[in-house]
Amino acid sequence: MGDLDGKVALVTGASRGIGAAIARRLAAAGAAVAVSARTVAEGESRFAGTIAGTVAQIEAAGGRAIAVRADLSKPAERESLVEQVAGRLGPIDVLVNNAAVTWFTPVTEFSEKQYALMFEVQVTAPFDLSRRVVPGMRERGGGVILNISSRAAIHPPPTRAGRGGTVYGMCKAALERFSTGLAAELHPDGIRVNALSPVKVVPTPGTLFHHLTTEDDPNAEPDDVMADAAYALCRPTPAGAEPLTGRVTYSQDLLDELGAAGARS
Template identity: 55%
Template sequence: MAKVDPNGSLRGKVALVTGASRGIGEAIAARLAMEGAKVVCSARTAETGDSKLPGTLHATVDRIRAAGGDATFIKADLSSADDRERLVAEAVATYGPVDILINNAAVTFFIPVETFPKKRFDLMMEVQVWAPFHLSQLVLPSMRERRSGWIVNISSPAGIHPKQPYNRRGGGTVYGMCKAALERFTTGLASEVFDDNIAVNVVSPGLVDTPGVAVHGLINEQTKDRVQPIEFIAEAVYRLASGDPKTMTGRVDYAEPLLKELGIAPSELV
């Protein structure tokens, strides 16, 4: 049975997880809390009614606390630089310097290039590329000072170049651009902070049954066999957010192959 271990491998660590009101972010927050981390959960949806989608920050934190974990939430809109700065400042004020940053938040529109509006393009780039970049800038000075830190960015197979034969309608190009940029940022930053004992990695979830995936209708008869349990993603993120920064950094990993490489089965979540 899943439980929180207050003396787990992340005891004393502070983790900041964006997009933690539902889906993958909620699962990651729960998994890190199970190992004793103090988890700051962030998203735009704090309470019921803030979004049309199910899930709230309040519910995520209640789930963790009910299992004996330590968590709090800070509502923030990652398209706002002021909110990003406030998020990190409040996280530090609440628990102390951030040891683990999980950049999971996303906003996505599936529209063909020909008709893609600049306003939505800018929003996707702001939330999925610049926000992880900026949040990393905000937590890096403390990580460098302490010579310890882990950053995990959540990507997608959409970042891989399409291959012929082309048999899909357009719509995912901008999403793929964002994820490709995020992956290149990850490997570049990993090289910059390697000597500071800071690990920077990517986990690519594949297709997961989450509220966001459901609203875009991405699970259907053709794709249902590719759906991956959310526990795989949460476990993969935990492993990359706690591994040796000298040997587990600069990686772009798909969750299931990573766990097979490590010989680890995903843990049940609280």
């Protein structure tokens, strides 16, 4: 028995890395988890990992999950994703917006197509998916929306040489402002909305590809730290505690605040 028993969670960008780790953690707490991404089978992406693989990991651990392919840059596929999850598992109680597509390119070299696609997947898609699940959450008296952000949203000093992360930081800053604004709007409905970032770079296939960290980096953050922090924000509010909502927070900082043991229970 887990404290997410009977709940339905949708995690986007869950074929690998942080998204897959969060999906596994929510399933371990009892949620029926829909994992979504574009990669269904190995070989469809330059990176290892598929939504079918994430489902297999969850089922091997005794959990329940389904895989739903979706290209979140396409409005019709976002609509279909929510409909498919609701049809197969039931109304969505927990939405984790994790999917991303990223180029680390200086502004002067950025193409309009890359710029538009990054904002479509990392800003418009969370906005759209959230609007689609909120009515059902309101009807049931509550729900959780968690947006996965990055410390790239923090304003850099003007004298620090960048690595082409300006547009990425713009996307994440917009996502964080969306999170706090939506939290305020939905607070009367009992729907919690938060933004969560890793404290340190997590060695995922994407961050390794962009040379942001290495597999043996002693300063990197394991993906299960983000997964535990995400669970802490998605679990029901403990009796007598204030609901966690409207937060722009960081993985290990949140676990330290709550007590890592309590967050993992």
